[in-house]
Amino acid sequence: MGFYQLLPELFVLTMACVILLVDLYYPQKKLLLTYSLTQMTLVISAFISFWLLNTPVFIGFTGNFVRDNLSSFLEILIALVTFITFVFSRDYILSRGNMARGEYYILGLFSVLGMMVLVSAHSLLTIYLGLELMSLPLYAMVAMKREDRNASEAAIKYFVMGALASGMLLYGVSLIYGVTGALDLHVIAQSILISANQSYTVLVLGLIFIVIGSLFKLGGAPFHMWVPDVYQGAPTSVTIFVSAAPKLAAFAMTLRLLAEMLPALYTQWQPLLIVVAILSMGIGNLLAIAQSSIKRMLAYSGISHIGYMTLGILTGTLAGYSAALFYIVAYVFMTLAGFSMLVLLSRQGFECENLEDLRGLNNRSPWLAFMMLLVMFSMAGLPPLVGFFAKLAVFEAVIAVHLVWLAVLAIVFAIIGLYYYLRVVKIMYFDAPTSHELISWQLDMRLVISFNSLALLLFGIFPSALLTLCHNVFL
Amino acid sequence: MIEVIKNLCLGIVLAPLAAALIAGLLGKVIGRKGAHSITILGVLIAFILSLFIFNYTVLDNFGPFNFNLYTWVHSGSYKFHVGFLVDNLSATMILLVTFVSLLVHVYSIGYMADDPDYQRFFAYMSAFTFAMLMLVLANNFATLFFGWEGVGLISYLLIGFWFTKPTAAFGSLKAFIANRVGDMGMILGIAAILTYFNSLSYKVVFAHKAILLNQTIMLIPGLHWQAATVTCILLFIGAMGKSAQMPLHVWLPESMEGPTPISAMIHAATMVTAGVYMVARFSPLFEMSQVALSVVLVIGATTCLFCGLLGIFQNDIKRVIAYSTLSQLGYMMAGVGASAFSAGMFHLFTHGCFKALLFLAAGSVIVANHHNQDMRKMGGLYRYMPITYVTFLIGALALSAIPPFAGFYSKDTIIDAVKVSTIPGATYAYACVLLGALVTALYTFRAFFLTFHGENNVPAEIKAHLRESPWVMTVPLILLAIPSVLLGFVLIKPMIYTVPGLLGGSLTVVPQFNVIAMMMPDFHGALAMALHAGMTLPFWLAVAGIVLAWYFTLKNPGVAVVLKQRFAFVYWIMINKYGFDDFNQIVLVRGTRRIGAILLNWFDMSFIDGFLVNGSGRLIGWASKIMRHLQTGYLYHYAFAMIIGLFVFVGWRLL
């Protein structure tokens, strides 16, 4: 039966239940046990996924489940990213009393489970289930800071839009099902190939719904409206979570739906993605300029990154997919580092949310300023940081399919985007600090953020390993 | 032999350079005495070695020697060297340069005695000698240009020697810029040479000069010009800058802001004559273009007369001499323009001596008067400074071309050469140089009478200290007075009326322009020429000039005042120097600044930077602000945006 292929998912599920019980019945100070168990779970699941890496592709459980390199790789990353997220969450929720509950981790774990299901889903049903399992805890987590009006507002916006999007996705799924009579991705792909022109219109209609549903989760324009509000409104530790790991899962979903299920409709979805990519890059970069809240700015910057990533997918080539994968991985670690920095700079009674709060960071903590500088320049796509090679990879893929104009347009938007990244650096380095309060010294956070940021540099100087990995995932 | 010459030349050139470097860099270490000793030693070495060279080259007639020291630039087809050409022309010229320089160095010990920047001054002077020698000795255009600009630089530095004086700072800048205008022509001329000959070496260029005959160049569409003409005129523009020919003469009067020894050496005897030297040096090229010669002649003659006229109206003793220098440079140019290259060079040599003499004598007067240069506050000085008086008189007589002083021979030769010349413009030029003789005598003796004769107007406190200058200043005067008397008499035959002559094969004259050959039959020796002077117009004009000067300054000064009132307009033009300065200041300087300001403000800052660069920045910022409003914060708008997206996609892909 190959149950061991399911091991990471099963493990996380079991542990989530165990931790739920522990948290309920074992009284603890500072949630230490819950926290450690959660982190341990993530680490172990990552190891299990790692162990499953490079095993032959397994499709089982009546075609609902797939274990391939993409899924294992993304599962590792999801676990890792969540691990980092939780490192930054611990102090954050402890110092904000009403959030300090075990549910935070448990919800997070369930969401991770949803993501894992999503990345290894092989049928429309599992995709839907994974998607919802991932999203529902997220809605709750956004609203966890219960007395915060903005958090609730963000939650309801996220929730309503998310529900709408999954409704659309479902509608598309139902149409595809109606045409092909199947839910298994490969079966659908096969039957579309065989009966090419039959019900083409319905197929395309379904495709459009599916594209909208999946791009919504990624946060591509014009389905991006929730992103800035949620990122800004949610507690920063949740923002890290929302902005990072789910993107990996959503990326996998998009790729499975478009590249695995509907490669035959390539000519139909490519133009859609081109539009989305251009809009995302444009809106993301343009609107980020006008922001004074750094969380919101990073949200818009995230939208633009999704646009660049989409460039890779829309090529419809393996090189493009691997470029997109590389991009999304790079993006996730950049955004992780960016938001983590905000957590690190916040303390009880002070949330580092506005650009102004970074003023003169170089005077207060040169090291952290330097880390943030790396993040910003990586996001801007400057060598020798990983963000540059991410952009390079997608541009390369786009030019390879003779969409040079698109690459030029993307570059133009990158130039516009450069401005606001530079502004962050400017605020940190060139402006005099307004506050001289010491920055709290949490070794774990500092270590993690240093590793994270230096990784951006390291993978920028030696991108080959990661690039090759992303490349091999699709072989 | 050539090795010996090479080493001699190196010695000549490097001795002043080394002296200059030591005096300049280690000035504080070696002190004032050390500075003047080392530089005088350097120039003395150069002078002595020049004598050897002169002996070898001119008297013993070995030579010419042409050699390269090292390759300066080698690029593709072209090789530019640093090298020397020692022939009669350059050998004679370096003798003059080192001689005058030596005397001026000695003289400066006295003149500059009270100056705090003593060492710097001597360093500059030695450096100037170096640059001038490079200019003279060059065997190719690149080296020539090095010396050419080098003397310009040091002239700039020396005019601005007392840089805290605003007028000195202004004068130096003006001198440099005016020279640069000429140099621009010069460098284009050099570029033309390279284009036509693929080489900058004199030897190659002169050997292949026929190349120029078949070439034309189209500067304005439809108008073909002789390559020779264009090249020569471009080079001549360089000469105009350096030799202060109209309209680039404006800097020379300003250069009087420098110390007087400098005026004597640089702005009278040596540097300013470089233009004449260059035209003579390139006589093979100039001879190929009648147009170019004509231009040289007309400009020279014009400068000769009109700058001389200005000298009459000056009250500053140095400025009078400065305008006289301009006028005499005009004579030289007219001479070479008339193809009497040897006559031009002849005047260059004699003028170098008597003008240096005049300046140094004037300097002596100025020192005695405690740096007052206004002649109206002098007068009757002959009683106090007899040596200066006599030497000044000798200089003045030489300048006024009274036989048998040096200036008579050289100037009369030029006037005769212009008279017999047949190239276009010669008649006009003749009129100019003829009147120039009158004018020269007039302003020279006006200055002479005002300074040394008449009523003593020296302020009382200075009068008490009036006395003759120290020997370091008077000895050079005497040494210069000797050639000012004799040089013409001695040199006229060997230099002008002998074939091949003192300057020998350095000069080329084609038969149809050879005015000297036409004058040859009328020459019967130097003495005869002096005796014959009474029969010639220029002599009587000069005498008339002296008499007029005497009449207006000593006999009846009131007439001058009446004339001034009667011809107020002419006087106004004259004291404004024909308006050249105002024109430059208002049209060129202010115009340039205006253009610059317009380009800067309207184009660079407003259009490119303001509109295009920051404009696009602003546009993006504006778009960003506008688009922000799309994100209204209302849930139903967000949903609506998604639906719009849906409809657009559906409509686009399915309809």
Place this chain on the structure above:
Amino acid sequence: MIALSNYLILSAVLFAISIAGLVLNRKNLISILMCIELLLLAVNTNFIAFADYLNNNLGEVFVFFVLTVAAAEAAIGLAIVITIYRNSHTITTEDLDNLKG
């Protein structure tokens, strides 16, 4: 026998109504939740109709899952609405515009 297309049209109409409700309703969050339920019902209708038409029970299976998820969704949605009410004493959609721009 009612033709498949009629079901599809019905579901499309339901879908349209729910979306219209989402877009046009500016007052009450609860009705937005209801619209979302309606949206899922439209999808369910589709699935059932297709399953019946194709003679394939996968669609029906899917419907069960959708219903379950919808229930969970409604629970979370209502919980969020409650926190909103606690914080701002209103559940009017129009008032939720703190986050914008």
Place this chain on the structure above:
Amino acid sequence: MFPHILLSLLIWIPVLAGILVLMTGGDENATIARGIALTAAIISFLLCLPLYLLFNANSYAMQFNEFLPWISVFNINYALGVDGISVPMIILTNFTSLIVIIAALEAIKYKVAQYLSAFLIMQGMMVGVFVATDSLLFYVFWEAMLIPMYICIGVWGGKNRSYASIKFFIYTFIGSALMLIALLYLRLQANSFLISSFYTLDLPLTVQILIFLAFFAAFAVKVPMWPFHTWLPDAHTEAPAGGSVILAALMLKMGVYGFIRFSMPITPDASLILSWLMITLGLIAIVYVAYIAIVQTDMKRLIAYSSISHMGFAILGCFLVYSILRITGNYHDAYLSIEGAVVQMISHAFGSGAMFIGVGILYDQLGSRLIKDYSGVAKTMPVFAAFFMLFAMSNVGLPGTSGFVGEFMIILSAYQAHFWVAFLAASTLILGAAYTLWMYKRVFFCPVVAGSGVEKLKDIRSSNLVVFILLAIGVIWIGVYPEWLLHLLHASVDHLLHISIQQRL
């Protein structure tokens, strides 16, 4: 020495030293930071010696090659090598960096470690630009250099530093971003990022022109050519003295280097067709910008504009090649102009770099860069004034100084192309003298105004004196014996010219 890793050492020693310096932390350890930085700079400069000695100037081939696969997926390699054009640039880079670091020893007192580290890292990146033979590696160094420069202008700059630094960054990024697209396109055709593999591509004319324009965007901004020059005065004015020196002496040169290394050999036909445009822009830079320089009131701005004007010569020198070739038909005639361009690049580095340091010295003492705040500085700072005069004269292009050689070679070449081109180019003799010496007159000459602070100025000493002496040696050495530099160039220029004039259509 180790020829096989020499180039890597040249790149990475400064970078590693930079990191080391950065780790010394705050200003309490400034002395250590200074020591490390100076040592590293001296070592890298000394490493140029084996580079120069072991370099075979008779071969056009890339030497000291290093080749390691770097990013195999895209076939990007860590490929280094130098030819006769890059060797002088590398020596210049290390020399200038040494100068800047010596000059910073005294002048910089705030965040010393960060300052020195920024410059060391920049130095490594700049060497990288000149030694990379893989175009993407080139691009990485090209862009990476912007970051420390941005920080440098922004942290240690003047009042308007934020604006200037962001403008500098975005401006240069715009250009290079387009270049990236061109590189990616070329790699698609050549299946390799090696620059040499681009030389053999036969591209259709339209493509060539587009690629030329993309490269043009990158290099023209860097040079900077009119009308892409407006970042430079701002950046120069606001940057600290060291930043201005690096900008003027090295970064601008990269634009010209790019034209010689990329544009001309890769797209020869487009270069030929568009050479008129380049020549025109070069002339505009020479004349128009000189006019603007005349009316500047800020010394640094004035020198910045004069830099633009001088770089116009370098551009002119590069693209005159095509006109000369058309007229004389002998490509040996074209050497003069392109080698003139290289000499101009090097010589300008000395002259303007030194002048920027000079203005920095004045600024440190009086806190003003405005010409009108000074008068009679020569009275109180005679040694400084003497050096400044030398550098000003180099800027004016006086024979015997380095500034003359390049201009002379290019003006002479320009005449072969067309009289009026030469005429406009030669107008710099007047205009250059006008703006430089007019400034000199107002700042150094004229009486000292009491109360202006000039009377309290102290003349240069110790480290600044060393800097000036080194620069003065450079200026005079190149001016008197440029053949020392030129002999390195011949073989490589010959090779690149061959490629750059081949018709590929």
